[in-house]
Amino acid sequence: MEFKDIIRSISSGVDIDQTYITPYLTIDSREKRCEINLKLAQAFRDANNLSQANCFIQRAWLLSKFSEDLLPLFIDIHSSLGDIPSIQAAYKRIGIRKCSEPNFSEALYYFTLSIYAYANNQKIDFYTYDFDMLGQIDILARQHRFAHGSPKIMKQKQRIKLAYLLFGILQTGSTVVKICQLLAKHHDKNLFEVTFYLPETESSIKGCTESIANINKFISYECDVITAPEATTEEESLVALAKEIYSRQSDILITTAMIADLRQYFIASTQPAPVVIGLHHGPPAQFVVPSLDWSITWSRHPLVDCPCDCSLVPLEVELPKKKSIRPINRQSLDIPEHGLILMSAGRYTKFQEKKFWQAIFDLLEFHPNAYYVVLGVERQEVALIEELLTPSIEKRVKIISWQRDYLPYLAMADIFIDTYPSGGGLTLVDAMALAIPIVVFKNNFMQPFNQNDWSHAEDLVNIPELLIERNDYRSFKKLISKLMIDQEFYQRMSKAIQEQIYRTNGRPERMVKECERIYTKVFHHNSH
Numbered sequence: 200m201e202f203k204d205i206i207r208s209i210s211s212g213v214d215i216d217q218t219y220i221t222p223y224l225t226i227d228s229r230e231k232r233c234e235i236n237l238k239l240a241q242a243f244r245d246a247n248n249l250s251q252a253n254c255f256i257q258r259a260w261l262l263s264k265f266s267e268d269l270l271p272l273f274i275d276i277h278s279s280l281g282d283i284p285s286i287q288a289a290y291k292r293i294g295i296r297k298c299s300e301p302n303f304s305e306a307l308y309y310f311t312l313s314i315y316a317y318a319n320n321q322k323i324d325f326y327t328y329d330f331d332m333l334g335q336i337d338i339l340a341r342q343h344r345f346a347h348g349s350p351k352i353m354k355q356k357q358r359i360k361l362a363y364l365l366f367g368i369l370q371t372g373s374t375v376v377k378i379c380q381l382l383a384k385h386h387d388k389n390l391f392e393v394t395f396y397l398p399e400t401e402s403s404i405k406g407c408t409e410s411i412a413n414i415n416k417f418i419s420y421e422c423d424v425i426t427a428p429e430a431t432t433e434e435e436s437l438v439a440l441a442k443e444i445y446s447r448q449s450d451i452l453i454t455t456a457m458i459a460d461l462r463q464y465f466i467a468s469t470q471p472a473p474v475v476i477g478l479h480h481g482p483p484a485q486f487v488v489p490s491l492d493w494s495i496t497w498s499r500h501p502l503v504d505c506p507c508d509c510s511l512v513p514l515e516v517e518l519p520k521k522k523s524i525r526p527i528n529r530q531s532l533d534i535p536e537h538g539l540i541l542m543s544a545g546r547y548t549k550f551q552e553k554k555f556w557q558a559i560f561d562l563l564e565f566h567p568n569a570y571y572v573v574l575g576v577e578r579q580e581v582a583l584i585e586e587l588l589t590p591s592i593e594k595r596v597k598i599i600s601w602q603r604d605y606l607p608y609l610a611m612a613d614i615f616i617d618t619y620p621s622g623g624g625l626t627l628v629d630a631m632a633l634a635i636p637i638v639v640f641k642n643n644f645m646q647p648f649n650q651n652d653w654s655h656a657e658d659l660v661n662i663p664e665l666l667i668e669r670n671d672y673r674s675f676k677k678l679i680s681k682l683m684i685d686q687e688f689y690q691r692m693s694k695a696i697q698e699q700i701y702r703t704n705g706r707p708e709r710m711v712k713e714c715e716r717i718y719t720k721v722f723h724h725n726s727h
Contacts, residue, residue: 340466496512
């Protein structure tokens with residue numbers, strides 16, 4: 200039987216006896232066997248026989264000596280099988296080979312794909328440490344490492360030089376950038392000399408209006424902003440940026456996304472400053488490593504799993520003023536004035552739980568005057584809702600992409616519902632400041648931190664009536680219904696939640712002062 204006929208039959212779902220296939224699998228040439236297995240893998244993939252396709256793509260992958268040309272099919276099959284660790288291992292293997300060539304940019308590219316394999320293939324925020332991969336980056340950085348004596352003893356009135364590695368300058372509405380701007384604004388410039396370093400080049404930022412506006416804001420706060428120099432290769436550019444940090448005699452390097460952006464890990468590994476502190480915004484495996492001198496986290500659960508010394512500093516922001524915000528016209532979203540708006544906000548990864556959607560849709564079925572507004576996603580990013588929608592509620596579900604100024608949308612909400620099982624952060628704070636009752640699930644501190652299954656609620660909310668046990672959708676629906684029906688309860692929760700957030704938050708200068716205390720303590724500890 201001709202091989203092309205075998206492939207055609209398998210692709211169409213016809214069972215082929217292995218006696219016809221075996222002669223082709225036993226050809227002497229490794230390259231030809233690789234080609235045979237690759238075509239068989241594709242044929243079985245076309246027939247949706249994933250387990251058999253997996254057998255052949257694994258063999259082809261080995262026979263190809265792990266050629267990146269096979270990656271598209273390898274990723275497709277393993278993503279369909281839900282085998283993300285195999286995808287991570289494949290990306291890492293190619294990244295390690297790129298390190299040995301050496302090809303710096305492609306090594307970082309494949310390592311980054313490995314880190315974000317769950318997000319890219321299953322739309323969930325799940326990250327794990329891979330110290331072998333980080334070790335490869337350490338080796339790349341070793342040849343560029345800077346020498347330091349003991350950190351200098353501070354002279355009277357001499358300022359500590361802080362070098363922030365900034366993450367997210369090219370992202371729309373980056374939370375990390377917003378937090379760093381609060382630090383820039385409120386740092387005591389008499390005590391600290393503050394510079395923000397960007398791993399992006401000036402040419403890559405040119406034309407990006409939001410990025411330029413954010414840079415100008417840092418400058419307006421009396422902070423220097425330095426971009427990575429233009430260079431022939433990315434490695435040369437990042438080394439030149441590290442050299443800039445070193446030549447300015449920076450005292451403390453502060454990373455804002457140590458592993459989420461491997462360029463930061465590389466720069467930190469060149470050791471351009473004698474002390475390195477990491478800001479810990481979320482999953483430990485994205486933001487901190489054991490070698491850090493210290494780290495700062497904004498919530499408790501990341502601290503539990505932090506692999507280095509770490510301090511909890513509650514995140515404080517400038518709270519929005521309800522009177523200064525003009526809500527979006529409800530009619531523009533085809534929502535009547537008497538309609539009750541339930542709202543959630545966040546990235547698409549936070550909206551992938553089927554049971555959560557079903558609970559919301561149950562509420563809409565029970566309350567015909569209720570509308571659900573989802574802010575921050577595109578409809579195609581939450582395809583699972585299509586199978587749950589019914590004609591009676593379809594027009595009452597509004598999906599809105601992320602808006603640069605989202606507060607006018609938030610101000611429309613009557614009730615703000617935290618995402619689940621991955622909860623939100625600053626959106627909860629803003630809703631509380633606007634006196635919008637929030638419904639949140641509690642956190643489980645007894646399990647390892649998992650960005651896809653955690654809640655910031657108990658760090659923000661101290662109102663038992665609004666806290667729901669995890670996975671208790673019955674109480675979840677009951678609480679939301681009570682807020683919709685019981686006006687006295689609604690008004691009491693609205694007042695309580697606004698009073699609480701103004702009591703515990705809204706003073707970023709207090710947060711920055713605590714960060715400065717930690718910076719100073721760690722720096723002086725390392726000076727002796």
